[in-house]
Structure formats: structure tokens, C-alpha cells
Amino acid sequence: MANIKLAVDRLTIGLYVKLPLQWTEHPFLLNHFKIKDKQQLRLIKNLNLKYVYLIPEKSDTTPLAPDSQPEAISEQESQYLDKQAEKLWQEKQRRIEHLKNYKLRVQRCEKNFSRSLSQLRSIVSKIKSRPLNAVEEAHDLVSTMVDALMESDNVALHLMNDKKEHEDIYFHSLNVAIISMMLAKSNGMSAEAIKNIALGALFHDMGKLKVPTAILRKTTPLTQPEENYLRLHTKYSLELANLADTFPEASKPILDQHHELVDGSGYPQGLKGDEIDNCAQLVAVVNAYDTLCHPQDPSKARIPYSALSYLFKNKKDQYNNEYMALLVKLMGVYPPGSVVQLSNQQLGLVISVNTNSLLHPNVLLYDPTVPSNEAPIIDLEEGELKIERAVSPNKLPEHVYDYLNPRVRISFYFDPDD
Known part of the structure; x- marks a missing residue:
């Protein structure tokens, strides 16, 4: 235009x-x-x-x-307009201050995310040679995260700006742990139960360390022998956990059963419905969501909005419906990482969801008149703008894509609202 x-x-x-x-x-x-x-x-x-x-x-x-x-304009009208202008300036200053504080929170959140990722790498490196140390460190990591999660009723889920490559197992495991913890909290579970779920989620794919990298990174369909080998990762994860007698028994079914499906079509045992551990059913939903966002073949990756929609519309027979509905409620209709078009036709990137106001996420706006590192972040709860639709990042013009920088890998972390 x-x-x-x-x-x-x-x-x-x-x-x-x-x-x-x-x-x-x-x-x-x-x-x-x-x-x-x-x-x-x-x-x-x-x-x-x-x-x-x-x-x-x-x-x-x-x-x-x-x-x-x-x-x-009359003198009286002029005075009124001046007063209204002053109110708008004050509101704008409040928004600017809010934006500064928000960015500080995100920076703090990214530091916590990076620290947790580093700790997870350290834990995994010790799981074979020093399993007791690894599990003890995992307990410490989980306790810190759960304490932070439980200390506030108002928790924001943020999109993380990670830049690492070829560490899929760490990002995926941490993602699944973070979302599973928030899902468990939303379900009213105790801190102890959330810790067990978090430990199971952190270790659920560790058995893939024993699967050949060529299989894990293969982007074409796996052969049946390769698929059979990959499916052994649930058994291997359980074996690694059993190396340490301090690994909680309540977490082990998550390692073994996170690929079981309620209709009986899952593996390794083909369990149905209530035969599957309740915590394993919760983690299975989150695992499916994150895998849709980050499949082995990157060309088949779904945007968060599409991944949630696909699960809800096509997989109701395979996953716990209560947890799927809770995941949609937790993530919002447009989860962090979604590129959206607003009611004024402006484009933006959803960067966080406040769990107490799911229909009004924080959106980083595309505005070529503003440098990308100073782009305004709009809290939709405070304005008249609404989200009209999600937009696939690969359909964005190059200059908009570069500005919004939609992540190839969608990673999340939470931050209590002080």
C-alpha cells in the first residue's frame, strides 16, 4: 500500500x-x-x-x-481535549514502563531456561556412569522449577529465543516437562505429584541416547526394523532410571507408557484407557503436541495453533480428552510462537500467554517504523485489538519474517507474575 x-x-x-x-x-x-x-x-x-x-x-x-x-474549538472544549490528551500520555507512559518490566521478566525467564537446559545436559551426561548423582541433580532441578511454579497463582508461559541446534532431545524433554508441570498444576495436582510428573517428563526420552543417531534424524519414513528400534527407547529409558534406586517409582510409568494410547493402538504394550497410568496419559498429550511442532522431518512441522487444532480434532480417540481440553485452555487458542493477524490487519508474534487471561496474549507487533529490538508488545487485554487468524510463518513476506523472527524451534518457559 x-x-x-x-x-x-x-x-x-x-x-x-x-x-x-x-x-x-x-x-x-x-x-x-x-x-x-x-x-x-x-x-x-x-x-x-x-x-x-x-x-x-x-x-x-x-x-x-x-x-x-x-x-x-471553544475554550471549554479545548481544555477538555487537553485533559484527555494528558490522560493518554500518562497511559502511554504506563504502557512503556510495563513493556520495560515485561522485557526484564522475559530476560530473567530466558536465563532460567538456559540454566535449566544446561543442568539437563549435565544430568544426561552422568546418567550412565553416575546415575545416583544424575537423579539427585534432576531432583534439585525439578524442585526449583516446581517451587517457582507453585509460588504464584498468576503464571505466564513465555516463548524462548533459543539458538542451539542438534540438541533436540534436551529441548524436547525440557519443553514436555515445563508444559506437563503447568498442565498438572492447572489440574489441581499437589506439588509432590507435579515433581514426579516433571521427573518422568525430563527422562521420558532418555532411552533415545541408545538409538542410532541415523534413525533419530532420519527425515524419510523409517523402515519397519528402524521403527522397531526406535520404539525400544521406552524400554531403554526405564532401564536408565532403574540404575538409580532414588528414581521415584511414581515417575517410572511415564517413561514406559508415554506412547500408549487410550484406544489401545499405542506401544509398547497396547494398553487401553485406565490401564495407562494417569500421569503417563498427561505427559502423552504434551509429548504429542511438542512432537507435532518438531517432527523428525522439519518440513512437516506444524505451527503451535495448528498442532493444538490437529490434536483436538483428529486425536480425541487416542488421548485423554480431559488433558487435551486442559492443554488448549492452558496454551490459549493461539499459543506462544503463533504468528497472528490482528483486527487492524497488523501482523504480530504471540510471545506469552497469561494463564489467567487466555484470550488476551501478549503480541509483539510488526511495525517497520520501529526497530525490531524496540518493537511494541501489546497486551490484548488492555486494548481494542483482537486476533483474527493465525498465519503460517512460511507465508510471510521476507521482511516481516526477519522482523518477527518466528522460531523454527518453539521452546517455552514459565515465569510467576510478581
Whole structure:
């Protein structure tokens, strides 16, 4: 869409404009919007701009003629508009402060995520030679995470900006542990039960360390012998856990049964319904979700929104329906990592979901007038914007893709809202 330079004195209600300013230099929620009333007109003129950019395709009317006389405003109306402008500026400052605090929280969250990932690598490296030490360290890691999870009623799930490659087992295991813990908490489980679930989730795929890398990274369909070998990872995970007598018995069914399906079509034993351990059923749902987002063949990866929809629509017969519904509720309709189009047609990246306000995630906005590292993050609960639809990242224009940087690998971590 073409942007036309337009003198400020030609503005009128109904024009869609873009301000030639940084987001922090004006009181409006966005850098571009449709002028809806006299107050917005007054605010724009008070910014001492000589011009703005007009977007005709989005405007409901045409600009005023060049020689138009400005509409007279009474002293009383002028004072009222000035007071409203001051309120908007105060609100904008609050939003800017909120954005700073939010980014600090995300930085803290990313540090915790990186620390947990490093600890998990250390644990896995010791599981064969020093199993008791490995399990003890795993207990410490899980206890720290569960304590953080349980200390607040208001927990935000954040999208992590990880850059590591070829460490799929660690990212996947930590992802499954994080989401399983939050799911268990949402289900009202005790801290002790959540710890057992977290330990099982962290170790559920460790048996893959004994599966040849060529099988794990194969992107074409596995042969039957290869598939049989891969399926042995549940047995191997259990064997590794049994090396340490301190590994909780309550966690072991998760290692053994996270590929069992309630309709009996799973493995290794083909268990059905209640024959499958309840905690294993919970982790199975989360494991299926994360695997859809990160399959062996990257070209088949689903965006988080699509992965949740696919599970809910096509796998109800195979997974615990209560846990699937709870996962949708926990992640929000548009989980972190989803690229979305808003009601003003602007694109953004969902970067966190507040579990107490699932329909109003925090969205990082694409705005080419703002540097990507300063891009505004909008809390949809506080504004009029809504999400209209999810957008596949591979359908984004290159400049939008580079700006939003949708992750190839979707990793999550949580942060209690202080």
C-alpha cells in the first residue's frame, strides 16, 4: 500500500495515517491508525508535526482541501481535549514502563531456561556412569522449577529465543516437562505429584541416547526394523532410571507408557484407557503436541495453533480428552510462537500467554517504523485489538519474517507474575 505525505492541517476524521515518530514519542497505542474523533486530531496536531503519512486504501474519506480553514474549538472544549490528551500520555507512559518490566521478566525467564537446559545436559551426561548423582541433580532441578511454579497463582508461559541446534532431545524433554508441570498444576495436582510428573517428563526420552543417531534424524519414513528400534527407547529409558534406586517409582510409568494410547493402538504394550497410568496419559498429550511442532522431518512441522487444532480434532480417540481440553485452555487458542493477524490487519508474534487471561496474549507487533529490538508488545487485554487468524510463518513476506523472527524451534518457559 502506497503511503502519501500529507500536511497535518489537511487531516480529518476517517483518514488512516502513519506517524513519522518512534512508538515512545507519541501517546497512541500504535504508530498507524484510523483517526476516529476530534481528540485524536487534536493530539496529532499537538505533536508539532509538519506531515504524516496517509494510507488511502484504509481510509474512509479524503483529506481536506489545502486551503481549508481549521474548525473552531471553544475554550471549554479545548481544555477538555487537553485533559484527555494528558490522560493518554500518562497511559502511554504506563504502557512503556510495563513493556520495560515485561522485557526484564522475559530476560530473567530466558536465563532460567538456559540454566535449566544446561543442568539437563549435565544430568544426561552422568546418567550412565553416575546415575545416583544424575537423579539427585534432576531432583534439585525439578524442585526449583516446581517451587517457582507453585509460588504464584498468576503464571505466564513465555516463548524462548533459543539458538542451539542438534540438541533436540534436551529441548524436547525440557519443553514436555515445563508444559506437563503447568498442565498438572492447572489440574489441581499437589506439588509432590507435579515433581514426579516433571521427573518422568525430563527422562521420558532418555532411552533415545541408545538409538542410532541415523534413525533419530532420519527425515524419510523409517523402515519397519528402524521403527522397531526406535520404539525400544521406552524400554531403554526405564532401564536408565532403574540404575538409580532414588528414581521415584511414581515417575517410572511415564517413561514406559508415554506412547500408549487410550484406544489401545499405542506401544509398547497396547494398553487401553485406565490401564495407562494417569500421569503417563498427561505427559502423552504434551509429548504429542511438542512432537507435532518438531517432527523428525522439519518440513512437516506444524505451527503451535495448528498442532493444538490437529490434536483436538483428529486425536480425541487416542488421548485423554480431559488433558487435551486442559492443554488448549492452558496454551490459549493461539499459543506462544503463533504468528497472528490482528483486527487492524497488523501482523504480530504471540510471545506469552497469561494463564489467567487466555484470550488476551501478549503480541509483539510488526511495525517497520520501529526497530525490531524496540518493537511494541501489546497486551490484548488492555486494548481494542483482537486476533483474527493465525498465519503460517512460511507465508510471510521476507521482511516481516526477519522482523518477527518466528522460531523454527518453539521452546517455552514459565515465569510467576510478581
